[in-house]
Amino acid sequence: MSVTTRRMQDLTIDDHFLTVPLVWGDPADGRTIDIHAAVVARDGGESLPYLVFLQGGPGHEAPRAFHSPSGPSWLDTALEHYRVVMLDQRGTGLSSPVGDDDLARDAAELAEYITHLRADAIVRDCEAVRQHLGAERWSVLGQSFGGFTTLAYLSTDAASLEHVFITGGLSAVGRHPDDVYALTYDKMREESEKYYRRFPAHRDAMRRVIDLALDGELVLPGGEVASVSRVRSVGSALGTDDGWQTLWGLLERDPRAPTPSVTTSPRRCRSARATRCTSCSTSRAMPTATPPAGRPSVPSPTTSARTRRSSRASTCAASGSTPSPVSSPGAT
Template identity: 70%
Template structure:
């Protein structure tokens, strides 16, 4: 493992690069990748316990440590009690990244490569880093997909963990992806109707926009001709605390204006910067299943009939043709949709883990449904729950969620 130390304002950032197998537990496969992690400590906090941040996604790197508007809101809270390990999950950031160069060897080889980037492999990378740092046990903070990865960690290496903190990431452990996406449509129906009750004039706006999209009349700055299904996916912003403001501001604009085109592009949930997020997304709910375009197959009749109903993280096969950034990945995405994914979670092991810590479960979460989160939480009676409607799925980034979880986990008076 190679190490470098930087000073940033009042922080010490120790950067680690670690070579790990691409395929764990296969000695015949000699391929390796690099994993990057930054250990952040505040001055005087160099001896605090470790807290590993597991980023949402899949397909996104960890945030950086700068004290600036782009720094994570929760970092100061975390650094008051921990050294924070920002792990760039395999395939992202400064770990060996996934880009279009992967396609040079053919779509079959690229698809096979991507099958080794899931939560079970991320957990093995984290364990390798823990061993390199000579840390007997550490703590996890899992946001969204990072919470899924935390559950994979508890399925395999619970003895390596002291406390876990999960925000919007209590995934179902033994459900088919169809169950998840069907319930997410129910959540998006509710979110759509709540929005239109506040701004009823925007329902007619969406009717006009979807008609314009159907005629090929909406184009993004990168040349994408926006399909109706792609336009409707702007509803994903309703999964964030201030997402209704983003949606309102967009729908107030003239669709002929450059402002609308650029703001629409910025509001869409899947883009070209992180191709894994699109290509790999449905696999995050597949534990022992093939996905076969689950979100597309489970769309309810009223969503088919009413184009003003917004969708969320519901990907569509047609985007592999209509979205320029996704076209190179079409054959890979088609292949992964048919892949029989191995199990990621072991419900019995999670139940036996004795997991301690705290989890925020968001009542109105349109990405990770409340009902399935409570089902998973029932396997971990020592994990303290905060079930709240004060925040949406991104509450960790926009509110004092982490301090509340710390207080719960340590039996302190809740602030």
């Protein structure tokens, strides 16, 4: 294990690296991974209790702490009462991240490896970090998938937790997940129709973009051909306070024109995507690129998931045959 201390404006950040078993509970398996946790403290708050933040995803690293402006947006409030532990969940950030290079590994080997990156193992990592910090108990803030992980934490190690905060990551009780997702689709359909009433010309703009995607002519700045479902996923932006501005910026431009640099303002979550309410405050910049000769380009949608092309009929989600930016909801 190692610890380094750095200053970020008026914050003190201790970066802790621990080596832990890849497979908890199996001493015969000697594989290990590294876990990174950044302990953030304000001036005068060096002796406050710990609050560990479990990021949404799965697959996202913990946010990096900044000031002027504060990032994440809730950080200052948390630092009034806690030292905040930003844990990179195993396989993300600086915790032995899974990346493109891993695709060169044998598929079965990689699949087996990824099975050890789940919530139960993340809880064991949390316990290792807590013990390393010398904390008898600490509190946890779980966001979206981090909330699900917090439920696992409560199931196995509740005695280690002083207070538990869950935002957008509490499983439904007495309801099948399909019921919950069905309501999410209804909400996204409502938000899409609200957007089109506000900007009616963008119905046809979305149709044009969908047609390009159907014909395989919609190319992202990195050269990837965007699928219809990939295009529709930009509708997830409508689940945030000012995400409509991002969508407006995409649909207002000719998708065949070179892509300018566009930076969205910090986003705050609303009911349509409540699972993103603590992680979506980071500003995102659209990349710039010159598309290949003869091929149109659009800014990359906010999602990075690769999806297969869907049929033209599947684009008609909002009403009748109207293409909609409604996206497939999921834990984030």
